[in-house]
Structures are given as structure tokens and as C-alpha cells.
Amino acid sequence: MAAQGTGGRGGRVVGDYMVGRQIGSGSFSVVWLARHRVHGTEVAIKEIVTGRLNKKLQDSLMSEIFILKRINHPNIICLHDIIEVPGRIHIVLEYCRGGDLSMYIQRHGRVPEALAKHFMQQLAAGLQLLRDNNLIHRDLKPQNLLLSTNDNNAILKIADFGFARSLQPRGVAETLCGSPLYMAPEIMQLQKYDAKADLWSVGAILFQLVTGKTPFTGSNQMQLLQNIMKSTELQFPPEVKLSAECRDLCHRLLRRNPVERLTFEEFFNHPFLSQRRADEPLRAQRPSRFADGFSSSETNAIGRGSSQEDCLPFFLDDDSSGPDRSPSFSTRKPSIKTTYGFSLDARNDGRDATSNALHDVDIIASRHVSVRHQSGNSIARPTINKLLDENQSETPKTTASKPLMVHAVMDSLESIDQDYVLVSGPPLDVSSSLAGNSKPSQIPFRSESAPLTSVHLVPTTSAPVPIVVPSNPTRLACNASIDSPGSAPGTSQGSTDIGDALEQPSPDCTTRIKSLKQCASTITELVQEKIEGGRHLEAFSIQLVILAIWKQALHICHAQAASAIEGSPSQESIRLMRRSNSKIKHGTSEMECCSDDIGPETITTQIEREFLREVEHAEELANAIEPGRKYRDARCAGDDFPVCLGSRKKWRGR
Numbered sequence: 001m002a003a004q005g006t007g008g009r010g011g012r013v014v015g016d017y018m019v020g021r022q023i024g025s026g027s028f029s030v031v032w033l034a035r036h037r038v039h040g041t042e043v044a045i046k047e048i049v050t051g052r053l054n055k056k057l058q059d060s061l062m063s064e065i066f067i068l069k070r071i072n073h074p075n076i077i078c079l080h081d082i083i084e085v086p087g088r089i090h091i092v093l094e095y096c097r098g099g100d101l102s103m104y105i106q107r108h109g110r111v112p113e114a115l116a117k118h119f120m121q122q123l124a125a126g127l128q129l130l131r132d133n134n135l136i137h138r139d140l141k142p143q144n145l146l147l148s149t150n151d152n153n154a155i156l157k158i159a160d161f162g163f164a165r166s167l168q169p170r171g172v173a174e175t176l177c178g179s180p181l182y183m184a185p186e187i188m189q190l191q192k193y194d195a196k197a198d199l200w201s202v203g204a205i206l207f208q209l210v211t212g213k214t215p216f217t218g219s220n221q222m223q224l225l226q227n228i229m230k231s232t233e234l235q236f237p238p239e240v241k242l243s244a245e246c247r248d249l250c251h252r253l254l255r256r257n258p259v260e261r262l263t264f265e266e267f268f269n270h271p272f273l274s275q276r277r278a279d280e281p282l283r284a285q286r287p288s289r290f291a292d293g294f295s296s297s298e299t300n301a302i303g304r305g306s307s308q309e310d311c312l313p314f315f316l317d318d319d320s321s322g323p324d325r326s327p328s329f330s331t332r333k334p335s336i337k338t339t340y341g342f343s344l345d346a347r348n349d350g351r352d353a354t355s356n357a358l359h360d361v362d363i364i365a366s367r368h369v370s371v372r373h374q375s376g377n378s379i380a381r382p383t384i385n386k387l388l389d390e391n392q393s394e395t396p397k398t399t400a401s402k403p404l405m406v407h408a409v410m411d412s413l414e415s416i417d418q419d420y421v422l423v424s425g426p427p428l429d430v431s432s433s434l435a436g437n438s439k440p441s442q443i444p445f446r447s448e449s450a451p452l453t454s455v456h457l458v459p460t461t462s463a464p465v466p467i468v469v470p471s472n473p474t475r476l477a478c479n480a481s482i483d484s485p486g487s488a489p490g491t492s493q494g495s496t497d498i499g500d501a502l503e504q505p506s507p508d509c510t511t512r513i514k515s516l517k518q519c520a521s522t523i524t525e526l527v528q529e530k531i532e533g534g535r536h537l538e539a540f541s542i543q544l545v546i547l548a549i550w551k552q553a554l555h556i557c558h559a560q561a562a563s564a565i566e567g568s569p570s571q572e573s574i575r576l577m578r579r580s581n582s583k584i585k586h587g588t589s590e591m592e593c594c595s596d597d598i599g600p601e602t603i604t605t606q607i608e609r610e611f612l613r614e615v616e617h618a619e620e621l622a623n624a625i626e627p628g629r630k631y632r633d634a635r636c637a638g639d640d641f642p643v644c645l646g647s648r649k650k651w652r653g654r
């Protein structure tokens with residue numbers, strides 16, 4: 001049996017799974033519903049084309065795999081299997097038919113407080129396990145919280161560990177990651193942060209659950225940060241009636257200063273979470289443990305006694321030894337290459353960063369001997385319907401705020417304390433923040449009257465939100481803001497989420513890619529202007545928009561590729577990709593000229609290269625923003641950042 005092939009009735013087969021419809025997509029992944037060929041179990045398969053990942057993205061992927069591999073907890077997504085075929089990794093996950101929490105909020109609007117409590121209790125239980133293992137998630141947001149079922153017994157599961165990392169006791173990181181709307185201010189400010197950053201995100205999620213809105217918004221990431229910094233009091237919508245406990249928890253989680261923010265222990269023990277309704281049954285929780293057999297937080301997170309250790313950000317357990325932790329999931333047939341040990345690159349030796357990263361994770365995985373057995377106080381799990389009924393009148397169908405960001409995971413566990421690794425939160429509408437400093441003509445995003453061309457994705461692919469591009473790309477109208485609503489279901493919001501989802505399909509990806517390329521090219525000039533004017537923060541902000549644009553182009557390519565894979569070989573897709581390829585070559589982009597016989601893989605590769613290059617630029621700009629920090633790229637080694645910035649064009653030619 002081939003690891004990847006075609007099933008008897010024409011469906012695609014991956015390992016033992018028949019692949020069905022697409023249920024989601026992320027920056028570098030497409031998520032498929034699949035069914036086991038023998039026992040019929042439904043799973044979600046996250047498919048990642050490894051060739052598209054740079055080194056840091058590979059590390060990030062491995063981090064996700066190694067963390068998930070070892071966790072067995074009802075509130076954390078379960079990894080069933082890893083299937084590798086040449087060029088692709090398939091992460092086989094338990095299927096959550098309830099979709100993600102953002103979809104839930106979109107469908108239901110704000111939820112009754114009791115239901116929010118139900119979700120929060122489960123989130124807390126999952127976080128407890130992470131905390132007990134010195135892990136921080138770093139990208140907590142509704143899109144990464146999955147619901148096991150569509151019915152009233154849904155269990156919330158923390159997913160997407162691509163950004164998760166381990167911290168040593170009292171460790172701090174300074175990697176920029178997360179989604180702006182849920183991102184702790186210390187991360188947005190490129191300061192060092194600790195596990196408490198996750199608690200800010202929890203506060204933002206709770207606030208959104210009970211009010212239907214995120215606590216802070218802004219038309220771009222800079223404004224968002226400004227709004228957070230200038231707020232004196234958390235503002236609840238006046239029409240929303242909440243208990244004192246619920247408000248108090250929001251207040252205490254959304255403290256700008258992490259020192260003032262609740263500790264994990266205080267969060268776990270907060271009255272809002274520990275209060276149980278009289279009629280709520282105690283939840284019979286499945287034993288939670290790491291897959292290697294170590295027991296861990298077998299209890300729920302609530303009501304646990306506090307200890308001195310809880311005052312520390314992380315456990316002070318240095319025992320990194322442990323038994324061999326062989327995977328507990330299914331044994332694969334020999335013909336299927338399954339890489340539990342997982343090396344994306346056979347050339348890796350034991351000393352390279354990848355191995356180090358794996359080693360780090362292994363150490364952390366074994367560092368959870370601080371067992372905190374506790375009986376009782378199980379998390380109550382009242383039915384969702386019951387909870388909805390309880391407070392139906394309070395549940396208008398508000399549209400949830402949506403995050404907006406590009407993320408390019410470039411995390412490397414071995415150098416994490418120094419590297420800025422994630423570019424996040426591309427501001428779509430930079431005009432407002434730049435208005436004070438720029439002539440209107442320099443602001444490419446503002447469009448008073450230019451007719452708009454909607455650019456979107458093939459509807460069947462559940463691709464990310466489109467960018468709105470004016471027919472004249474020199475006068476762009478990116479009408480999205482950080483809190484712009486709506487995106488295709490299943491599309492990871494943590495990545496780029498640009499603008500509103502428009503419904504008119506645009507059949508020709510050529511036009512879309514071309515428009516996007518022109519947008520990027522125009523905005524690039526603006527970045528250069530800002531750099532030359534010494535406005536690095538603004539340059540960085542605009543650079544994020546460029547990233548968002550390239551990412552959108554990538555999604556278009558991936559959507560095309562996915563549709564080609566999914567159905568019968570789509571000559572139309574290939575034709576379209578070739579057309580876009582040949583048209584792009586007439587532009588001013590740095591993309592190399594392509595002959596007409598170059599397939600979609602090539603154009604995708606080109607766009608990926610462009611995207612990664614822009615990620616690098618963003619990284620460099622980010623490094624410049626932090627005072628005193630030198631640009632560490634070898635190509636500019638020894639130079640202060642402004643020197644490098646003065647020749648941005650030079651970089652682009654490299």
C-alpha cells in the first residue's frame with residue numbers, strides 16, 4: 001500500500017485514510033476530513049508541504065508534532081499519527097466536528113456567561129497540563145480552540161501548537177507571536193514575556209465570548225497597541241449584563257502589566273471558574289497524561305491548592321532524564337513511512353538546530369514529574385444547550401471580531417530567547433496610523449473613489465479572507481481592519497485574515513495574483529520611504545501588509561493546488577496557474593521570468609520565495625525597532641540596522 005495514492009473509488013488515500021473534503025486551512029497547511037479505511041474513524045489530516053517551509057518553520061512544525069505526540073488530555077487535540085510522503089507531512093488529528101470556537105461565536109454571537117464558564121473551565125484544564133510541562137502556547141485564540149462535536153456535549157480542545165514552546169523555570173521569551181487581537185501587549189511591544197502572555201489571550205477570549213467583541217481593537221496593529229496602552233478601564237458594552245466574578249476575571253486577566261495579571265494558580269482558582277451550578281454534574285475527566293506514560297495533571301485545573309511553586313512562572317524541576325518515550329499511537333505498515341522520530345532533512349546531524357530543538361522538547365516532555373494528584377473538584381460540564389437556554393435572551397447574533405495577522409513562524413527553539421521569530425498582525429489599513437506623518441498621496445491604502453475589484457479564493461477551498469484590491473492598484477483600498485468580521489470557515493485566523501470575505505467569486509487567479517503582486521510592489525516603495533525617513537515602526541507595520549499580500553497570493557496558489565489534488569487532475573487549474581505565471585513575468589516584481597510551460601508548483605515556489613524574503617525583511621525591521629539591537633544577519637553583520645535599512649533595495653536583490 002502506498003502512503004499516498006488513489007483509493008478504489010477515486011478518492012485520495014493517505015496512509016490508511018481516505019481523504020475527504022477540506023475543512024480548514026492555515027498559513028502553511030490544508031486541513032482535510034478523512035476516514036480510516038478499516039475501522040471508519042473520522043480524523044482531521046493537516047497536510048503540510050515541507051518544501052515550503054524554511055528551517056524555522058520546520059522547527060515549528062516539529063515542535064507542534066513533538067508536543068502533541070506526548071500529550072494525552074481531553075482538552076488538548078489528540079495526535080493519532082504522522083504520515084510522511086515525499087515532500088509532505090500529514091498530521092493525523094482527532095476530528096473536531098464542532099469546528100473552532102471562532103465559528104461558534106460567529107454562529108451564535110456572544111454566549112451566556114454559564115457557557116463561557118464551561119468553555120473557560122475546559123480551556124483552563126488544558127492550560128494546566130501545558131503549564132505543568134513548562135509549555136506556553138503563545139497563539140491562543142478562538143480559531144485554535146476546537147469543539148469536539150456540534151451538539152451540546154462539545155468538549156473544547158486546544159489546538160495548533162505551532163508556536164508553542166518550552167520555557168525553563170522563570171524563563172522569558174521575546175519572540176513575537178500570537179494573533180494581535182489576542183496578543184499580550186508585552187509581546188506586541190517586543191518585550192520579554194513569560195507564560196502569563198497566554199493568560200492575556202485567555203482574558204481576550206473570555207471577553208469576546210461574553211460580549212461578542214474583542215476587548216481592544218484598532219484599524220491596525222499599532223493602533224491596537226495604542227488603544228491597549230491608553231485604556232484606563234476595561235470597557236464592557238453597556239448592554240451586556242455580567243456577574244461580578246466574570247467581570248473581575250476579565251479585568252484581572254487583561255492587565256497590561258503582566259506582574260499585575262493573575263497568576264495561573266489564581267486563574268485556576270478564580271471564583272468565576274470554580275463556581276459550579278448546583279445542577280451541574282462533575283465532569284468525569286479522562287486521565288490526562290503525556291503519551292509516554294508519565295502521569296501529569298490528572299485532575300482538573302480548578303480548585304487546586306496553591307503552592308509556592310505556583311508563584312513561579314515555571315516549575316523548578318531540572319530532571320531531564322526519562323525513559324524512552326516511544327509513541328503510543330498506531331503502528332504503521334512497513335510500506336508507509338511514518339516518522340515519529342521525524343527528521344525533515346535526512347542530512348541533519350545530531351548537532352544541528354533541528355536536533356537541538358527536538359532535544360529541547362524531549363527534555364521538556366520528561367520534565368513533568370511534578371505530579372499534582374488531586375481528587376474531586378472536577379470541572380463541571382453542563383450541556384451547551386442548557387446553558388444557551390439559560391440566557392437566550394442575552395444572546396444577540398453579534399458578529400465576532402476577527403483577528404488580522406500574517407504569521408510566519410520562524411521559531412527556533414534553540415535560539416528562542418534572542419530571536420524575534422514571528423511576524424504577526426499585518427495592519428491592513430495603515431492609513432490611519434500614518435496619516436499624521438504622510439502625505440495623502442503616499443498612502444496607498446486609502447481609496448476614496450476607486451472602483452474595487454474583489455479578490456478572493458476559490459469558494460470550495462475554504463481559503464482565507466480576500467484582500468480587496470482596487471482596479472487601480474496604486475490606490476489600494478484595503479478596507480479591512482483588525483476587527484473586520486467574517487472569514488471563510490475553517491480558515492485559520494491566526495495567520496493572515498485580511499479584510500471582509502466578499503461573496504462574488506473571482507474565477508481567474510491570474511488577476512488576483514497580478515493585483516496582489518502590484519499591491520506589494522507599490523507598498524514596498526512606501527516601506528522604503530519610511531525607512532529613509534527613520535520611521536522604522538511604521539515601515540515595519542507596512543511591511544506586515546506586504547506579508548499579508550504575499551500570503552494571500554500563496555493561499556490562492558495553494559487553493560489551486562488543492563483543487564487540482566482533490567478532484568480529477570485539474571487541467572484548468574494548471575492552465576490558470578500557467579497563465580498567471582506568464583502574466584506575472586511582465587510585472588516589475590523580482591520574480592523571475594517564467595516560461596509558459598512552468599507548472600503551478602513553480603509559481604507557488606516563486607511566491608513562497610517572495611513571501612519568505614518579505615518575512616526576512618520584516619524580521620530585520622523588527623530587530624531595528626528594538627533599541628540597541630543589531631541586525632544579526634551575516635550579510636549586514638557588524639552594521640547597525642539603520643545602515644542596512646538605508647539600502648533596502650540592496651537586500652531585495654540578494
Ligand SMILES: Nc1ncnc2c1ncn2[C@@H]1O[C@H](COP(=O)(O)OP(=O)(O)OP(=O)(O)O)[C@@H](O)[C@H]1O
Nearest residue numbers: 024025026027029031044093095096490492494495
Ligand atoms: N482536528 C481538527 N478538527 C476540525 N477542524 C480542524 C482541526 N484542525 C484544524 N481544523 C480547522 O482548520 C483550521 C486551520 O488549522 P490550523 O490552525 O491547525 O492550521 P495552521 O496552519 O496551524 O494555521 P496557522 O498556522 O495559520 O495558525 C482551524 O482553524 C480549524 O477550523
